[in-house]
Amino acid sequence: MNTHIYDAIVIGAGGMGSAAAYHLAKSGADVLVLEQFQRGHKFGSSHGETRIIRFFYDKPFYTELMKTAYAEWRDLESVSGKSLLFITGSVGFGAKGNPYGRATKQSLDAAGVESEWWNGTQLANRFPQFQGVEDMDVLWQKDTGFLRAAACTTTHLQLAEKHGATVREETPVTEINWQADVPTIQTENNQFQGRKIVVTAGAWAGILLTELDLPLTVTRQQVCYYQPTDIERFQPDRFPVFVESTPDGEFIYGIPAFGAFDAGGGLKIARHGRGETISPDTPDRTPDPDYIAHIDAYVQERIPELGKATHAEVCLYTETPDEDFIIDAHPQCANVLIAAGFSGHGFKFCALVGRIMSELVRNGETGFDIHPFRIDREQKISSGIPRLQG
């Protein structure tokens, strides 16, 4: 047994854990981060070049939280001297009167966030890259953009280390003994003690906390990349983030071209949806030809100059039934704090969740409204209005 007692042990150095480690270490806590793989690995949910950041949600509490989340990302940029957040504006479009568009507009209005209805002709005039959109309802929101996902996680972790956090890679946690006087973490070869334990284990959270039987489902998701000949027309200053709610009840979203082509960059397009349920330890990491063909067919109709996908990648969602996060203390041990179930739309909140976890560790409470994320809430099966992840 290592006799040192840390103020906080963070399990998992993905998007959430790295942010939590940064906020904790910055506030002076003695922090240990345990990661089962190497930092920056591609087996979880936070890898890849980009993630959408947006205010638009059909649930107003997310829009409210995003006000601080944007500010936290800007802070991170200023502290690190890196450009991590790019604003492109977004168009959300679908058949006239589609309920997701209406609910989203209401939620933005309630939060005092500007947005504008366009008709399809306005969309086609402003962004002629889109074809066949003349009959659509279009919601324009100017603050949407994307985060450089992998760079954000690396930056949080590096800054955590700069503030004194210790990061141990290739150190899987096998057990959390929260019944001990001081919570004790078991790894393959060691034990570590922490006054507080922060569980940010992504798709593995349910396995690590089996006693809680958390309502988490891990699904396999895929994204396609396009590298059109005239890439200039798809740069972030000329092409927006977009989301189409299709007549089949699907959401297809896209993020402007970003990243070096030879390093896997390009314009990202994907279908949000309930992918196949899998175990996080054994997903098939080879993208499905059928999925790529489905996205190619969409692109052929909507943005034909993109051509065909050049490559695709697999990523994991960890979903709750109502698609809302879990941010709460372990019901049997207040010293174990959990942030999980980010349901395919959590990345934009990492910087804020990191701050919230640090406040929960240090003060036992946070001023942010996290009641929708309680473990013991009545989890409703997502239904009715189809909801966008991403």
Ligand SMILES: Cc1cc2nc3c(=O)[nH]c(=O)nc-3n(C[C@H](O)[C@H](O)[C@H](O)COP(=O)(O)OP(=O)(O)OC[C@H]3O[C@@H](n4cnc5c(N)ncnc54)[C@H](O)[C@@H]3O)c2cc1C
């Ligand atoms: C295809 C795709 C597109 C997405 N698009 C968007 C988007 O546009 N916008 C958005 O906001 N969100 C998006 N998301 C969601 C977002 O990326 C996730 O919600 C977020 O990355 C989750 O972060 P996390 O820290 O919970 O998980 P992870 O980043 O996976 O981190 C969990 C970490 O814990 C480690 N770990 C697990 N178990 C153990 C253990 N026992 N011991 C030690 N370490 C352990 C893992 O190895 C991993 O590093 C998308 C997700 C996917 C998959």
